[in-house]
Amino acid sequence: MSVSLYALVLAGGSGTRLWPLSRRESPKQFLGLCGEQTMFEETFRRLARRTPPERMLFISSRELEGDVRDQLRRSLGDQSHVCRVVSEPLGRNTAPAILLGAWIVNSVDPEGILLSAPSDHLILEEEVFLNGVDCSLPAAMDKIITFGITPTRPETGYGYIKVGEKKGPVFDVARFEEKPDLEKARFFLEDKRYLWNSGIFLFGVKNLLEEARRLVPDIMSLIETVDPGTLDGLDRAYARMRSLSFDYGIMEKTTKAAVMPLSMGWSDVGSWDSFYEMREKDSGKNVVVGDVVNIDNEGCLLMSNGPLAAVTGMKDTIVIQSEDAVLVCPRGQSQDVRKIVDTLEREERPERLVHPTVRRPWGAYTVLIQKGRYKVKKFVVEPGQRMSLQKHQKRSEHWVVVKGEILVTLGEQQRILEANEGITIPIGTVHRIENRGVDPAEIVEIQLGDYLGEDDIIRLEDNYGRTTG
């Protein structure tokens, strides 16, 4: 008997624990923390080594769906449509998301095995992970397998799994443990029978759904009202859905739980401290990423994807410089970034909770300056992409192409603009930019008007199905 492996990628998480790099609208799965690729892209690429894209399913939120499709387009180009992307109308934690994924896979292949993984975790030792998946597969039809990570430090930020007896390739779960205090975490590390709970699961969909009908019948009965092909009924079902984690709702209650222990260099990158733990250190135990001058520091995390960060004489300190804000705090206290984000919320400074560089399905834009009645932006329009046919009611725009060439629609006219050519878009005039070339095109835009909010946009036609925002 041959089974098919499917992948479910959870990509709806949003958060600001890695502020100022992660923002409300730019959660950490879409950050390139360790290089060119985002954690989402890394996750996709890793899973694609075992599952073809047409057997991948992505569950995200309405707000982030555009980002997910954009990320897939970056990996797959024109083929990205073969991946199924489902957007939850509301976040209801992992149990409804994973069960919805299983429900959809079940509708096409009840014998399928599903590997469910968050899109915002790092796995340094990919071969160990893939080998762990391969070895677990024979047990996955009957068991609900969670991947447990061998602890490398007395971490108080993760849940733990106590390993029981070996049963074939996997182990029984003796017990789930909540996040421990430091003393308990030290004991777990010493004891060796405790593993970190990674949130990566492997199961046969039919088996899981049966178990779920027994353990969380209210959730399952709502899921079963959703058409797995058209998703008709999804909004109605989610409106009545309770929020529940897969660990709490399924794993801790089922008798079918099993665990596969792995040492694969895993991190949930839940804080700057855990990012520091993961990364290779220099001789001064510093982690240094990006445009940094690092002189006589020790045990520091020094990072910039914006202006230069010049740090000297510091010990155990975190410095994260982004395009429009720097964070400085002691290492070990990076959870206090929460206090900063709360302060920004309270002081109604949402501009610091959104990135100056915003990805869009057609490319990205960066706000260079906004002052009084004008705003200057730089756009990148990816090859083959076009922005929506749109108009603005309160601003005029001046564009200068600085790289590549674009096809501009302005009212009834169309014309090609090359680098070093400009055009003016008067208030109220319908316009569109399209890049028919093979290279990205870059445009500098100067907006003038009494109101310059992103919501002053009327979309008459959009390739990406957007009507607002």
Added chain:
Amino acid sequence: MSVSLYALVLAGGSGTRLWPLSRRESPKQFLGLCGEQTMFEETFRRLARRTPPERMLFISSRELEGDVRDQLRRSLGDQSHVCRVVSEPLGRNTAPAILLGAWIVNSVDPEGILLSAPSDHLILEEEVFLNGVDCSLPAAMDKIITFGITPTRPETGYGYIKVGEKKGPVFDVARFEEKPDLEKARFFLEDKRYLWNSGIFLFGVKNLLEEARRLVPDIMSLIETVDPGTLDGLDRAYARMRSLSFDYGIMEKTTKAAVMPLSMGWSDVGSWDSFYEMREKDSGKNVVVGDVVNIDNEGCLLMSNGPLAAVTGMKDTIVIQSEDAVLVCPRGQSQDVRKIVDTLEREERPERLVHPTVRRPWGAYTVLIQKGRYKVKKFVVEPGQRMSLQKHQKRSEHWVVVKGEILVTLGEQQRILEANEGITIPIGTVHRIENRGVDPAEIVEIQLGDYLGEDDIIRLEDNYGRTTG
């Protein structure tokens, strides 16, 4: 007998000890560290309370002359030409500069009293300072008076003066002391007869020049070859001039030295540490300036004139965020900024040693982005000012007026551009911007070309006597 008081302002200092706010081309006298006004402007305003502008003389360098004139224009407007600005061809420390100033004043009023002051020091208690000047005046014809500051901490960064007997309104100088070690500095603070050497001097010009002829005859004989009206001979004299400080060359050797002790909240702002010492602290002993989120910090200097600085849980730390770089170092070690500047020099990253916002006689510009073949700048042209008539050989420019209106010369044509209007300047076309309005005009400029250096500029005519740069 009535004497006339003249003022000599030393404004040639350049330095990077307050990097990233001070840069090679933006020394600290031109920074607004404590508000809208720069230290230069504060110095001008303070001295103007005792001396009319036509009795003020500014000594600076060729590189900074434009900044000095710009600063004077900001204070005096059209009347700024009444101040005399002298540019030394080379920096030769304070003795030649002060003696040159005395030589020039002597040529118009040998009975004049000259008050010589650096332009980059802070004086919080201005009335104390001015009263000290007033009280010293009667002694200034026969003495060379230095202003001594009552120490408020065991500072190892300043030279000290040991006070001798009281002689009229001033005191004899018992001895000059080099920068002490900490133990000695503590003793000086305890002893109460020691004062900080502020570098502010008051003297009769005739008397000083006589003394200088005796003490530094080589320097005086060179100074005396310079025509004090036309400055003919200045380059030749400076080419042969040795470098010497006024303290070492004159004050420590003359029998006419006297000191006026003052407690006037003085600082040379020679480092971020001394800036911290000067400023008022919050309840956590923090000094906070600009766009900063400050949560649970203690004893920190937190400052931004650029992107947001969000700092939490730090102790005794300096965080200085500028438009294009952040400095983080422990308080008490701010002299280590030198190591960072050296590293930037060595790594040939001069862009971090020049500010993105550059003042020009006609206003200022800010580089918003520079990437590959394009650069985006924002200009402010002050009312009544105009840029030089110029052309570029390697770049075209696109302008959009975003505020105010300008008169544009383009080849043989002239036209008024209002906000929301744009124009293109092809490569090689002569052009000029003039602001004939009463409000500052703002322009966004997009440059495109193979070479975008500031030195690609041919000036055909310039209001400010510039031919390059």
